[in-house]
Amino acid sequence: MSRSSSTNILDRPLGRSGGRSSDGSVVSLSAFAYIYSELVQYHQGRAASISELERRLESAGYGVGLKVLEMTAYRAKETKRETRLMSILHFVSSSVWKSLFGKAADSLERSIDHTDEFMIIDYEPIASTFVSIPPDLGQLSADAYVSGIIAGVLDGAGFSARVTAHSVNVEEGEYTKQGANAVPGLPPRKDKAVFLVKFSPEVLSRDAALER
Numbered sequence: 001m002s003r004s005s006s007t008n009i010l011d012r013p014l015g016r017s018g019g020r021s022s023d024g025s026v027v028s029l030s031a032f033a034y035i036y037s038e039l040v041q042y043h044q045g046r047a048a049s050i051s052e053l054e055r056r057l058e059s060a061g062y063g064v065g066l067k068v069l070e071m072t073a074y075r076a077k078e079t080k081r082e083t084r085l086m087s088i089l090h091f092v093s094s095s096v097w098k099s100l101f102g103k104a105a106d107s108l109e110r111s112i113d114h115t116d117e118f119m120i121i122d123y124e125p126i127a128s129t130f131v132s133i134p135p136d137l138g139q140l141s142a143d144a145y146v147s148g149i150i151a152g153v154l155d156g157a158g159f160s161a162r163v164t165a166h167s168v169n170v171e172e173g174e175y176t177k178q179g180a181n182a183v184p185g186l187p188p189r190k191d192k193a194v195f196l197v198k199f200s201p202e203v204l205s206r207d208a209a210l211e212r
Contacts (some may be wrong), residue, residue, distance in 0.1 A: 033130035040131055040142065050140050058148035058163075065152020072099050081157070085199065085207040088159050093120050096153055101126055106192075116204055118197045120150070123170065125193035141165040143193045150195055160200045167191045 039060065047053035072095055082088040093105040101122075111117035128142035141147075143165035151163040170192050 029126070032126070036127060036145070037131060039145070044137075050137055053137075054141060054144040054165075057142075057144035058151065061145040061148025061150075062152040062155075065149040065154075066156045067152075068096060068099065068149060069153045069156040072096055075099070084210060085159065085203065088154065088157055089118055089120070089197070091157075092150060092153055096150075097122075100149070114198075116199050116201070118199075120195040120197065121192055122195075123192045124189060128167070128193065129189075141167055141193075143167070143195070146193070147195050150197065154197070159203050161203065162198045162200075164196050164198075166194045166196060168194050 040057065043056040043060070044053055047056055076095065082091055089108055093108045097103065097105045105120050106123045107119075107121040109119045109121065111119065125143050125146065127146050131142040133140050133142060141164075147163040147165040151161060154161045154163070168191060170190055
């Protein structure tokens with residue numbers, strides 16, 4: 001949907017073209033990359049471990065998630081509240097993702113081994129695209145900020161969950177559309193972002209009761 005140049009900056013998704021849109025309908029990707037890189041470095045200098053750094057990034061994203069939920073619901077003029085688990089997950093992977101990144105998440109999957117776990121998959125995550133992780137922080141997930149946003153949205157909607165970000169190698173032939181939404185000038189990514197959502201027992205019990 002096209003928006004005029006007078007659109008509030010909070011209503012604009014991140015641009016993927018690497019340049020400036022003619023109508024101002026997206027936020028500059030280079031500006032986001034610079035600010036996010038500074039955010040990671042800021043918390044890195046204050047964290048004693050990789051896990052603490054990830055927690056700091058998650059905490060920074062959590063407050064954003066609460067605001068994103070409010071903004072997305074207001075923009076869609078939604079008056080009803082999501083009460084079902086799958087409905088809120090579809091809302092996050094479609095409406096919230098489009099609001100933030102200009103496209104829906106690539107996949108929403110349920111864990112085979114654990115009924116309380118779901119996975120939101122993005123093959124071209126913007127947040128970690130421009131973050132270079134040094135060898136001593138090799139296990140760091142630079143997408144932890146986005147997992148905090150997801151947790152904020154879910155918690156604000158009444159679905160408490162632990163959300164963690166993981167970088168997983170893309171197997172050959174797994175994603176044939178890679179490059180369609182990629183940033184020009186950068187090689188195809190060899191990894192994908194998997195956001196693992198683990199709901200609290202209370203949420204699962206409530207959802208099961210609604211099925212009866």
